[in-house]
Amino acid sequence: MRCTSTPSGEPSFVDKQSAARGYAVAAGKTVLQRKLLPALDFMLHDWLKVSDLTSRQRFEEHSRETFDELMSAASDVAADRFEPAYRISDEQEPYAVDGGVVTPQETHLAFQAYRDLGILAASHDADFGGMQLPRTVDLATRVIFGASGHNLAPFLLTDANASLLLEHGTEMQKRVFAVPELEFRWTGTMCLSESQAGSSLADITTVARGDGEDYATDSLGPRYRLTGNKMWISAAEHDLTENIIHLVLAKIVREDGTVDPSTKGISLFIVPKVLVDEDSRLLERNDVTLVSLNHKLGHHGTPNTALAFGDGTHTPRGAGGAIGYLVGEAGDGLRQMFHMMNAARIEIGLAAASLGMAGYATALDYAKDRRQGRPRTQGAKNPSRPQVPIIEHADVKRMLLAQKAYAEGGTALALYAARLLDDQMTGTPAQAERASMLLDILTPVVKSWPSEWCLESNSLAIQVLGGAGYTRDWPVEMYWRDQRLNMIHEGTHGIQGLDLLGRKVRVDGGAHLDALGLEIRSTVGAAERAGMKAEAAALARAWDQLLDATERAWATEDPSEALANATPYLQGFGHVVAAWIHLDLAVAAAGSDHSEAPGRTAAMKYFFAYELPRIGAWFDVAARREPLCRDVLPEHL
Numbered sequence: 344m345r346c347t348s349t350p351s352g353e354p355s356f357v358d359k360q361s362a363a364r365g366y367a368v369a370a371g372k373t374v375l376q377r378k379l380l381p382a383l384d385f386m387l388h389d390w391l392k393v394s395d396l397t398s399r400q401r402f403e404e405h406s407r408e409t410f411d412e413l414m415s416a417a418s419d420v421a422a423d424r425f426e427p428a429y430r431i432s433d434e435q436e437p438y439a440v441d442g443g444v445v446t447p448q449e450t451h452l453a454f455q456a457y458r459d460l461g462i463l464a465a466s467h468d469a470d471f472g473g474m475q476l477p478r479t480v481d482l483a484t485r486v487i488f489g490a491s492g493h494n495l496a497p498f499l500l501t502d503a504n505a506s507l508l509l510e511h512g513t514e515m516q517k518r519v520f521a522v523p524e525l526e527f528r529w530t531g532t533m534c535l536s537e538s539q540a541g542s543s544l545a546d547i548t549t550v551a552r553g554d555g556e557d558y559a560t561d562s563l564g565p566r567y568r569l570t571g572n573k574m575w576i577s578a579a580e581h582d583l584t585e586n587i588i589h590l591v592l593a594k595i596v597r598e599d600g601t602v603d604p605s606t607k608g609i610s611l612f613i614v615p616k617v618l619v620d621e622d623s624r625l626l627e628r629n630d631v632t633l634v635s636l637n638h639k640l641g642h643h644g645t646p647n648t649a650l651a652f653g654d655g656t657h658t659p660r661g662a663g664g665a666i667g668y669l670v671g672e673a674g675d676g677l678r679q680m681f682h683m684m685n686a687a688r689i690e691i692g693l694a695a696a697s698l699g700m701a702g703y704a705t706a707l708d709y710a711k712d713r714r715q716g717r718p719r720t721q722g723a724k725n726p727s728r729p730q731v732p733i734i735e736h737a738d739v740k741r742m743l744l745a746q747k748a749y750a751e752g753g754t755a756l757a758l759y760a761a762r763l764l765d766d767q768m769t770g771t772p773a774q775a776e777r778a779s780m781l782l783d784i785l786t787p788v789v790k791s792w793p794s795e796w797c798l799e800s801n802s803l804a805i806q807v808l809g810g811a812g813y814t815r816d817w818p819v820e821m822y823w824r825d826q827r828l829n830m831i832h833e834g835t836h837g838i839q840g841l842d843l844l845g846r847k848v849r850v851d852g853g854a855h856l857d858a859l860g861l862e863i864r865s866t867v868g869a870a871e872r873a874g875m876k877a878e879a880a881a882l883a884r885a886w887d888q889l890l891d892a893t894e895r896a897w898a899t900e901d902p903s904e905a906l907a908n909a910t911p912y913l914q915g916f917g918h919v920v921a922a923w924i925h926l927d928l929a930v931a932a933a934g935s936d937h938s939e940a941p942g943r944t945a946a947m948k949y950f951f952a953y954e955l956p957r958i959g960a961w962f963d964v965a966a967r968r969e970p971l972c973r974d975v976l977p978e979h980l
Contacts, residue, residue, distance in 0.1 A: 373426060375490060376418045378704035383414065383483050385939035386755050390931040391762050396477045399769045410480050413462065417484040420456045425492030428453040432494055432644030433821050437581065442633050442656070444581045444646040453495055454583050457488070457527070463502055464525035471509065471517070472525050478768075482693055482761040486754055489697030490704075493825045494644030496694055498578045500687065504531025504590055507683040508613070511671045515562055519623050520588050520613055530584050533683055534573040534591040534614075534650065542838060544677060545606045549573065549593040549652065551667060562621055568664025569593050569614060570653035572634065579648040580616070580633045585625060587616040590683070591652065591667060592676050603674070611676035612667030614652060618659055630665040632656040641824030688790035688833045689764075693757035695829040699750030699797030702804035702822045707743055709808050709817075710734035733807075742803045744949040749800040751946055752921045753793030755928055760789045780858040784847045785920065787839035792917035794829035795836065801826045840909030843916060844965070845902065848893050856893070860886060863919075866927045873933040878926055878951050885919045885958055892962035899968070907973035908965040915961035918954060925950045 372380070387393045387410065394407045428449035435447045457463070466481040467473030489496050505524040509517055523529040540546035549571025569591060579587060591614045594602040602608055618626040634649040653664035660666065671679055714730040733739045763785075766778035801823040805812035812819045830836060848856045863886050870879035892912060896905045925947040932943035 372418065373422045374708045375426065375701055375704045376422050376487070378707070379487055379490060379700060380414065380418055381937075381939050382700070382751055382754070383486060384411075385932075385937050385943070386758055386928075387414075387479065387483055389935055389937050389939075390755070390928055391479055391758060393477055393479050393762070396479070396765055396769070401475050401769045402477055405476065413465075413476070413480065414484060414487070416460060417462065417487045420460050421487045421491035424449075424453040424456040425488055425495065428495060429492040429644070430818060430821065432492075434643075434815075436638075436643045437636065437646040439633060439636055442580070444579075444633065444636065444648070446581055446583060446644075446646070450495060450644060451583060453492060454498065463527045464505075467506075467509070467525060471522055477761075478764040479758055479761040482690070483758060485690065485693060486697045486700065486758075489694045490701040492644070493694060493698050493701070493822070494642045496645075496697075498530055498583070498645065500533060500578060501525075501527065501529075501531040503683045503687050503690070504533065504588060506686060507590065507679060508670070510682055511611075511675075511679045512613075513564060515621065516564055516613060516668065516670070519563060519619060519621060520615070523586070523623050524588060528584060529586040529588055530578060530581070531588040531590065532576050532579050533680065533687075534576050534589050535680065536575045537572060538574045538649075542834070544592065544609065545604065547571075547592060547594065547609070549591065550596050550602060551593040551610065551612060551669075552596045552664065554662070554664075554666070564613070564668035564670070567593075567595070567612060567667050567669060568653060568662065569612060569667045570664050571651075573650045573652065575637065576648045576650050577642075578645055579650055580631075581646050585617070586619070589614040589616065589631065589650070590670070590680070592680060593667070595673055606677050607674055609676040610673045611670040611679045613670060614665050614667040618666060627659055628657045629659050630654065630657040630663070640827055641821070642828055684833055685786055688786055689757060689760050691829055691832045692753065692760075692789040692791075692793045695793035695797045695826060696750055696753030696757055698822050698826045698829075699746065699753055699793065699800040702797075702801040702819050702826075703743070703746040703750045705817065705819055705822075706746060706804040706807040706812075707734075709811075710739055710743060713808075739807060741953075742807050744945065745953070746800040746803050747942065748921075748925065748946045748950045748954065749793075749796040751942075752925055752950065753797050755924050756785075756792065756921065757789055759924065760785060777858060780855040781862065783850065784843070784855040784859055787843040787847060787913065788917045788920050790833060791830075791836050791839040791913060792921060794826075794832070795914070795917075796921075798823070798826045798830065836910050836913065840911075840913035841906055844893070844896060844909045844912045845906050849897070853893075856890075859920075860890075863923045866923055866930065869930045870926050873930050875926065875929060875933075875947075878929075878947065881951055881955060882919075882922055882926055885922060885955055888958060888962050889916060889919050892966040895966040896968060903973060904968040904970070908969055911961040912965040915958040915965070918958050918961075922950055922955045 396402045397405050431449040432447050437444045437446045462484060464473040465476040466478050469475055501524050505521040508521040524531050537547050549569060551567035551569045554566040554568050571593060591612045592609050593612055594608045595610050596602055614631060615629055616631050618629050620626060630653050632651040632654050634651050637647040639647055655663055710733050713733050715733050717728050717731060718735060760782060763778040763782045766774045770778060804819040805823060808817055808819055811817055867879045867883050928943045929947035932940035
């Protein structure tokens with residue numbers, strides 16, 4: 344592993360890890376990569392059977408060998424470029440100069456290595472430069488990069504940006520804007536939030552006025568001038584690419600000068616940082632201005648910004664306002680943006696699980712080497728006896744098992760969602776319908792469960808390292824800081840709970856909930872046949888508790904009563920889903936000679952013994968429609 348130094352001359356994280364810990368192993372893989380690859384291999388092949396997808400026309404040019412080669416190549420790039428850049432970009436935060444953002448050289452090297460690998464467009468059509476790779480394998484590579492350089496991962500929002508344009512844009516917009524993004528020559532952002540609106544998008548004040556010039560309906564789409572401010576924009580105004588494509592929500596000003604105050608008045612616009620022609624050639628600077636950088640608890644490596652659109656800093660084509668091109672129909676912006684957001688929610692869950700994996704790998708490696716104390720059976724207070732590795736102590740094993748269950752369970756859950764995306768796109772009509780229903784009900788859980796419990800996993804990693812974990816000599820404190828944002832990203836837990844209990848479990852008379860129940864009962868049956876009768880029975884009981892809580896929460900059909908405890912309901916629901924995933928993994932491991940098989944069983948047993956019993960308290964407050972949080976007076980808080 345290449346070592347670097349900080350500008351102050353102090354040893355960098357990479358120096359310390361390489362010299363003091365032997366972080367790079369003889370086989371050329373770091374401790375993290377050695378932990379990730381076997382776990383992902385089991386999930387992809389022994390559990391999700393991704394090689395079966397190669398029988399479908401879209402994936403017929405692939406094989407297990409191509410999947411494995413890609414995973415190995417991703418791991419090499421992650422170890423060589425992303426891991427060193429991770430700590431350096433955390434310590435040397437991007438900074439603003441002359442209206443732009445400067446990032447460290449190591450970020451540039453990581454970015455270039457990822458571009459050279461050519462996998463940003465891996466899951467897309469060959470017509471757009473893609474490899475037509477299954478999403479399951481594509482997202483597995485992102486586990487590797489998310490664990491190795493999490494604060495660089497938001498640049499990969501470019502894929503979600505381009506995917507939206509491929510779904511809703513014109514052929515010209517796809518070619519001019521999406522293709523350069525998929526080539527990673529340009530990057531993309533999503534611009535939703537405003538300081539005064541937050542998650543209440545009906546309250547946004549950014550507006551778009553039809554451009555009165557001859558270019559008003561040019562070949563790139565209906566042309567507008569946007570004015571307003573956006574907040575919390577990740578990966579904007581950086582120096583890594585020559586252009587950045589902003590997707591901006593705004594309300595169109597009507598002829599009488601008013602706007603529709605509801606979400607039905609929101610439209611979506613392509614607002615490039617630099618204007619381009621029909622051949623994607625750069626023209627003049629658009630009126631998009633960096634207002635400030637937001638200095639966050641974590642994610643230091645990715646610039647997070649406040650942007651002004653149309654503040655007059657630049658006046659493209661002789662008029663005020665940032666030039667933007669309408670995507671699709673006016674008033675359809677929120678629906679289009681949620682196409683991007685739903686995909687992003689799965690990737691947030693995956694990113695959270697990735698950070699959990701990184702912390703777990705570090706804590707596990709530390710616990711194997713760190714010696715302290717003696718087993719009570721061997722004279723715990725006898726100093727003449729040698730100290731033992733702390734991994735021998737029961738409470739350390741408990742913390743490591745918890746991390747394993749959270750991180751690997753979260754990773755498996757997100758990859759299961761990716762497998763559903765593949766079925767939704769390429770399966771039979773029946774497979775596609777099943778996948779759509781399962782994705783609808785599981786997306787709030789895929790986003791929220793890993794982001795909550797892998798935060799706990801990262802906290803436990805600090806605990807395993809003790810005082811060392813609280814220092815910057817080790818990366819676990821950085822993992823925790825970066826992880827904390829995932830509970831907020833793309834919709835808070837409260838929003839996910841309201842979506843799940845308020846809509847998803849009741850869609851089509853509960854049809855999507857029933858679809859999930861069929862999958863869970865199938866696993867229950869398989870577990871019984873595999874000799875896991877106690878766990879099968881426990882999961883069946885947990886599912887019944889979930890159904891009972893759902894019914895009782897809505898017994899009065901009063902949303903204010905049902906949804907007052909939507910977040911505890913979401914927590915219970917998530918733990919039931921996680922128990923199902925762990926049991927399904929254990930069934931796949933039964934009789935397997937894969938190196939990961941014993942660990943799969945251990946993680947499942949931990950989850951059923953220590954975690955699944957928690958659901959009673961969560962479901963209880965939802966089932967009895969506990970009114971406290973709804974009715975408590977603000978002055979009593």
